[in-house]
Amino acid sequence: MQLATVIENRVKASDLLEDFKKHPVIQGLIKGGESVEYSAHLIPVTGLKVLPLLAKDGILITGDAAGLVLGTGLILEGANFAMASGIAAAETVIKAREKGNYTQATLGHYEELLRKGFVLKELQTFKKAPAFLENKRIYTTYPEMACDMAMKIFENDGTLRKGTFKTLRDSMKGRISMWQLFADALRAKESL
Amino acid sequence: MKVEEKLALNKFEIDREVHITIDESKCQECKLNQCVYACPADCYVFRDQHVTFSYEGCLECGSCRIACDQGAIRWVNPRGGFGICYQYG
Ligand SMILES: Cc1cc2nc3c(=O)[nH]c(=O)nc-3n(C[C@H](O)[C@H](O)[C@H](O)COP(=O)(O)OP(=O)(O)OC[C@H]3O[C@@H](n4cnc5c(N)ncnc54)[C@H](O)[C@@H]3O)c2cc1C
Ligand code: SF4
Numbered sequence: 001m002q003l004a005t006v007i008e009n010r011v012k013a014s015d016l017l018e019d020f021k022k023h024p025v026i027q028g029l030i031k032g033g034e035s036v037e038y039s040a041h042l043i044p045v046t047g048l049k050v051l052p053l054l055a056k057d058g059i060l061i062t063g064d065a066a067g068l069v070l071g072t073g074l075i076l077e078g079a080n081f082a083m084a085s086g087i088a089a090a091e092t093v094i095k096a097r098e099k100g101n102y103t104q105a106t107l108g109h110y111e112e113l114l115r116k117g118f119v120l121k122e123l124q125t126f127k128k129a130p131a132f133l134e135n136k137r138i139y140t141t142y143p144e145m146a147c148d149m150a151m152k153i154f155e156n157d158g159t160l161r162k163g164t165f166k167t168l169r170d171s172m173k174g175r176i177s178m179w180q181l182f183a184d185a186l187r188a189k190e191s192l
Numbered sequence: 193m194k195v196e197e198k199l200a201l202n203k204f205e206i207d208r209e210v211h212i213t214i215d216e217s218k219c220q221e222c223k224l225n226q227c228v229y230a231c232p233a234d235c236y237v238f239r240d241q242h243v244t245f246s247y248e249g250c251l252e253c254g255s256c257r258i259a260c261d262q263g264a265i266r267w268v269n270p271r272g273g274f275g276i277c278y279q280y281g
């Protein structure tokens with residue numbers, strides 16, 4: 001859940017979780033389970049719009065604190081970036097200790113290591129993903145269209161079905177224009 | 193399961209020093225009360241035409257601080273050893 005969505009729709013994440021647990025499919029999976037703790041955590045998925053603050057005199061910032069999180073809608077990763085940035089920070093500190101110098105200039109080695117490794121490369125590849133995922137049609141129009149199309153394709157009550165492209169056009173009616181669909185597809189190609 | 197039942201499962205070391213304070217004058221002017229929806233621990237409750245706040249069940253997620261666009265929330269980490277003490281991560 002995005003915090004902005006929770007606020008905009010005036011629903012609580014805690015209520016959504018309870019609704020989710022009541023879903024018949026989920027109920028089967030959690031039956032007999034017991035809650036042992038209740039926790040909450042924000043995930044800072046911001047995308048690499050600008051390079052995050054990574055080092056200052058005497059300070060290195062790693063993992064979530066530096067916003068090193070990747071969310072593309074299909075994946076959500078932060079544990080790997082936290083570990084890799086932790087290792088890079090440790091190597092930087094060893095180097096700084098050898099020199100006896102902990103200024104931002106020396107600690108800049110940390111950024112170099114992140115650039116060489118996968119952390120900043122991966123974040124760079126998907127830097128437009130968070131902005132793309134703000135598109136509300138991904139959560140409303142497209143799932144509705146997919147369900148509608150599936151119904152039209154798989155439901156066979158004896159009435160003659162239309163071809164798949166015609167069915168797509170029917171499902172789009174009143175929901176989205178062909179132009180908009182293409183524009184979204186193009187943005188998806190650029191962002192994901 | 194209600195939120196208060198869930199919170200009862202948690203281990204808290206309540207500090208006498210309050211780690212979140214809100215500027216009530218700003219809350220009185222506030223129309224949207226975003227904090228009420230943002231907080232997973234129901235620390236912010238809309239009651240008698242205004243928002244009341246208690247820090248005891250706080251899970252230290254930081255959502256309220258980001259959600260409030262009025263700058264009414266002052267948020268600092270509780271002192272070491274205090275606040276929510278997660279037992280399972
Ligand atoms: C529900 C959920 C699902 C996720 N799923 C995945 C996934 O499938 N794959 C994946 O790669 N990532 C996932 N992540 C993201 C991943 O968990 C984080 O990106 C990662 O744990 C960040 O590591 P970190 O060390 O930077 O921060 P954290 O793990 O948050 O560690 C910070 C530590 O600092 C401590 N701390 C905070 N303040 C203080 C203080 N004042 N004094 C002392 N200590 C303090 C905290 O108690 C905490 O132990 C998920 C996150 C969530 C919330
Ligand atoms: S959103 Fe901010 S100003 Fe509004 S009620 Fe909540 S804390 Fe007060």
Ligand code: SF4
Nearest residue numbers: 231250251253254256
């Ligand atoms: S930090 Fe999280 S749990 Fe604590 S009061 Fe704010 S929103 Fe609620």
